[in-house]
Amino acid sequence: MAPQTSLFQVFLRLRPPMQQNQNAAKAPTEPWLLVEQPTPKIQDNEDDIQKSHPTHVTLQPPNDSRKRAIERFGFTKVFHEEASQLDVFEEIAAVENIQNVLKNGRDGLIATLGVTGSGKSHTILGTKSQRGLTQMSLDVLYRSIGSNIRRPCHPELPTDVQLLESLQACDPSDANIIPATTFLENVYSDGDRARFSRAQTPMAGIGSRAQTPLMVGPSSPVPGSFPMSPGLSFLSTPRDSFATARSSFASDATVKSPGSTRLPRPRRLCRATENTVTTIHKQSLSTVEEDVPQKEPLHQASKANVWERLSPKKKHAKKSLMQDTYPMHNTRRPPMPRPSAFAHEPDMASYATSINPQYDYVVLVSMYEVYNDRIFDLLSSTPSGGPAMSTRQGVALQKGLMRRPLLFKNTEMSPDRKVVAGLKKIVCSNYDEAMMVLETGLTERRVAGTGSNSVSSRSHGFFCIEVKKKIRGNDYAGHHLNPWSGGTLSIVDLAGSERARNAKTTGSTLAEAGKINESLMYLGQCLQVQSDCQQHGTKPIVPFRQCKLTELLFSNSFPSSSDPSHYRPPQKAVMVVTADPSGDFNATSQILRYSALAREVTVPRIPSVTEAMGALKPAGHSGRNTPMDMPPNYFSAQELEQARHEIDRLAEECNALVVRLTEEEIKRTEAELRLQASEEKMIVQEQEVREECWQEMETMLEIEKGRWRAAFENERFNSQEYMDEKLEILEKNVSFDIHEDKEPDGHVEDLERENEVLRAKLAAMEQEMQTRSPTKKKTVPKTPAKKVSKVVLEETHSTNILQNPFLVSLKEMEKQVIVLQPSSNVDEEPARLSEISPRKLTLRGSAVRTSAMTSSSQEEMLPPQTPGTGKKKTRKLTTRKWEVDDDIF
Numbered sequence: 001m002a003p004q005t006s007l008f009q010v011f012l013r014l015r016p017p018m019q020q021n022q023n024a025a026k027a028p029t030e031p032w033l034l035v036e037q038p039t040p041k042i043q044d045n046e047d048d049i050q051k052s053h054p055t056h057v058t059l060q061p062p063n064d065s066r067k068r069a070i071e072r073f074g075f076t077k078v079f080h081e082e083a084s085q086l087d088v089f090e091e092i093a094a095v096e097n098i099q100n101v102l103k104n105g106r107d108g109l110i111a112t113l114g115v116t117g118s119g120k121s122h123t124i125l126g127t128k129s130q131r132g133l134t135q136m137s138l139d140v141l142y143r144s145i146g147s148n149i150r151r152p153c154h155p156e157l158p159t160d161v162q163l164l165e166s167l168q169a170c171d172p173s174d175a176n177i178i179p180a181t182t183f184l185e186n187v188y189s190d191g192d193r194a195r196f197s198r199a200q201t202p203m204a205g206i207g208s209r210a211q212t213p214l215m216v217g218p219s220s221p222v223p224g225s226f227p228m229s230p231g232l233s234f235l236s237t238p239r240d241s242f243a244t245a246r247s248s249f250a251s252d253a254t255v256k257s258p259g260s261t262r263l264p265r266p267r268r269l270c271r272a273t274e275n276t277v278t279t280i281h282k283q284s285l286s287t288v289e290e291d292v293p294q295k296e297p298l299h300q301a302s303k304a305n306v307w308e309r310l311s312p313k314k315k316h317a318k319k320s321l322m323q324d325t326y327p328m329h330n331t332r333r334p335p336m337p338r339p340s341a342f343a344h345e346p347d348m349a350s351y352a353t354s355i356n357p358q359y360d361y362v363v364l365v366s367m368y369e370v371y372n373d374r375i376f377d378l379l380s381s382t383p384s385g386g387p388a389m390s391t392r393q394g395v396a397l398q399k400g401l402m403r404r405p406l407l408f409k410n411t412e413m414s415p416d417r418k419v420v421a422g423l424k425k426i427v428c429s430n431y432d433e434a435m436m437v438l439e440t441g442l443t444e445r446r447v448a449g450t451g452s453n454s455v456s457s458r459s460h461g462f463f464c465i466e467v468k469k470k471i472r473g474n475d476y477a478g479h480h481l482n483p484w485s486g487g488t489l490s491i492v493d494l495a496g497s498e499r500a501r502n503a504k505t506t507g508s509t510l511a512e513a514g515k516i517n518e519s520l521m522y523l524g525q526c527l528q529v530q531s532d533c534q535q536h537g538t539k540p541i542v543p544f545r546q547c548k549l550t551e552l553l554f555s556n557s558f559p560s561s562s563d564p565s566h567y568r569p570p571q572k573a574v575m576v577v578t579a580d581p582s583g584d585f586n587a588t589s590q591i592l593r594y595s596a597l598a599r600e601v602t603v604p605r606i607p608s609v610t611e612a613m614g615a616l617k618p619a620g621h622s623g624r625n626t627p628m629d630m631p632p633n634y635f636s637a638q639e640l641e642q643a644r645h646e647i648d649r650l651a652e653e654c655n656a657l658v659v660r661l662t663e664e665e666i667k668r669t670e671a672e673l674r675l676q677a678s679e680e681k682m683i684v685q686e687q688e689v690r691e692e693c694w695q696e697m698e699t700m701l702e703i704e705k706g707r708w709r710a711a712f713e714n715e716r717f718n719s720q721e722y723m724d725e726k727l728e729i730l731e732k733n734v735s736f737d738i739h740e741d742k743e744p745d746g747h748v749e750d751l752e753r754e755n756e757v758l759r760a761k762l763a764a765m766e767q768e769m770q771t772r773s774p775t776k777k778k779t780v781p782k783t784p785a786k787k788v789s790k791v792v793l794e795e796t797h798s799t800n801i802l803q804n805p806f807l808v809s810l811k812e813m814e815k816q817v818i819v820l821q822p823s824s825n826v827d828e829e830p831a832r833l834s835e836i837s838p839r840k841l842t843l844r845g846s847a848v849r850t851s852a853m854t855s856s857s858q859e860e861m862l863p864p865q866t867p868g869t870g871k872k873k874t875r876k877l878t879t880r881k882w883e884v885d886d887d888i889f
């Protein structure tokens, strides 16, 4: 059935009615989805006919006022409600996909698509008792590889460090490759990391993944199954549980084929446990809401006001956004998944495929989800690389509340093919390790309870099993010579499309639904191109770059052609469309319309009027006049013939109109869906814009606050400095600066000269005194070796000397010196003057110069004097200059 142009093989799986639906006393509704039985071929025997699967379904619109057309859809195969997980695994050729990965390194993709609650996760991940496609594929893979697996760590072998190095060197996606034991130890021994389980959804209830064995906590003790008491598993420390798991690894390591050990079945998760889990989750929700404002106590008051002012609608939107930004995390971590709790049915022993024994194999498991069109690693909830703590997002990232989105891009080692860069890839040595990693990753996946599904996937989950191989022996010769090569089997559990009305979603869940529907609409467009091309036999040009989901699903669907030496064949892709035949007709028909490989629209055949007339029996004695009651010759044959033609024509016209109407209705439904998707997209965008504005405003406020704070500090510092400078100046200038004359030496000479003159006058006066008093007539010693001290005062014109009492006193003193000098003991004067300390003189704004001169020098300097000349004694004051520094005042 799958032609050359097909990028995906598309299978349809019908979901059986739910248990409670069967029991419910519900009015039986007419089935609207009918599976066409396959037409047996001539060469088919009885067995073939029984085994053969139908390929077409008919969609019979429910009987309502609208006369809708019947649609027929063709798929690669259709699985009935009774089809088992193993049937699906076999028929979608999953083993062939695994062989491709193991032998040829060709990538494989298995995805499920459908309306919410139609059984996608059930198909991919199974239930507590039945494995899903992921578990079955992993089991087949490990069984096939057997002892050719290379493990980085083994309890009984030395750690193979070079294995990780060589894997890392060959990885094109810049992945962080770590062994499963290290990963599990990190996850379950880290005390403060909280993990949110799929089981902990607000509406956790009946059915769904909440009951999967992989989440089961306590289970009945079965001798020999697991050394730890299962009842105490919740109470045991994570390290204990890890040690226990390690010991189980050790015992499992001896088992060559991982699935061959029969482990006991897990006990069902009881309702009480579910309720407890639900309560815890709700508490955690409210904690998140209340905690977020407490993160920034500085803004708490203002935020509280802002919060109060918000309308209830806005409050709701904000709350939803907060839940979205800070996803729900529980303080309690679910216990480490235990191998004894994994489902072991169906047995896959017979599906193991052969491998090349010359090769060593390594299996790397990675998981990521596409949420709101962004890619998040499910195995590294704690971001690596230490984000900046300055922003709110940085703090949240640091605390592990938010996860950093990854990029789907070309890398240095992968120039012609995009890869999800920076993923964490876990090297799993056996099936149990891979399952534990898978379960750990699933606890990180976003789920929510909706009106349609109690545990509804809110993101598109990608589980990647990467198989690397290289020739055994010269493995350490250098990874460039003998690099690891291989392929990846990606198993994808898409989120379900849903109608907000049916799912009763609000807030962030509604916004998520908008994103989900939008991405599924793009996926539908891509698949539609495929089916159109298939019908017209043309090469499909798929518009897959419209969103992350379609990019991830389709970018590998085309052969890489840029470098022939690195040629990669296109992936082998399988899409399993799930549908609930008793679910929502419109949503299901929409999914079928774009996913089906072939589609036909047929109009319900209206029996022609002539046939109807012919089929009419005589009305008997009904009392009404019908054409049959008329006498045979009432209408002529010609008239009847004309009427028949007219009726046939009208019937044809009517049919054509019905077809047109049907087409229009389909178009209208599509347009409605698009409108709904764009409305939801707008809501999301509006919320995003609001959040962005909010954050921007907060950032701006912070910046502005910082600016003002800096300016204030600066101002304070400046004024402080200014005051300090002022004080310093005051301290410095508390004494007056006395400016001596520019040429002090010359001035001194002047003064000395003046002194000489004065001295001469004094001598003359003494002589005169002697001559006037004959009794005291004495001969004057010619050269008395006497010391004479003189005081010279200088003052500026600008200073009024009379206003300064000290200067006045000095002046008086000088007068006294001059007046008393002849009669008093001249030696006493210097002593009196010396009592005034130079410091005092300086402080009081005067300068005192004391000059001691010997009489001999005086005599040398004295001009020749005529004794007895009666000249009047005069005293000449030199130019006095006092300057006061203005700055002081």
Ligand SMILES: Nc1ncnc2c1ncn2[C@@H]1O[C@H](COP(=O)(O)OP(=O)(O)OP(=O)(O)O)[C@@H](O)[C@H]1O
Pocket: 014, 015, 016, 114, 115, 116, 117, 118, 119, 120, 121, 122, 123, 127, 206, 207, 208, 209, 453, 455, 456, 457, 458, 494, 495, 496, 497, 578
């Ligand atoms: N083939 C099946 N047989 C038995 N039970 C099924 C089958 N398919 C689905 N179910 C049950 O239907 C319920 C919903 O299925 P599931 O969670 O797989 O839906 P979904 O399509 O993944 O929904 P969503 O898109 O919301 O995540 C589950 O309880 C699941 O066990």
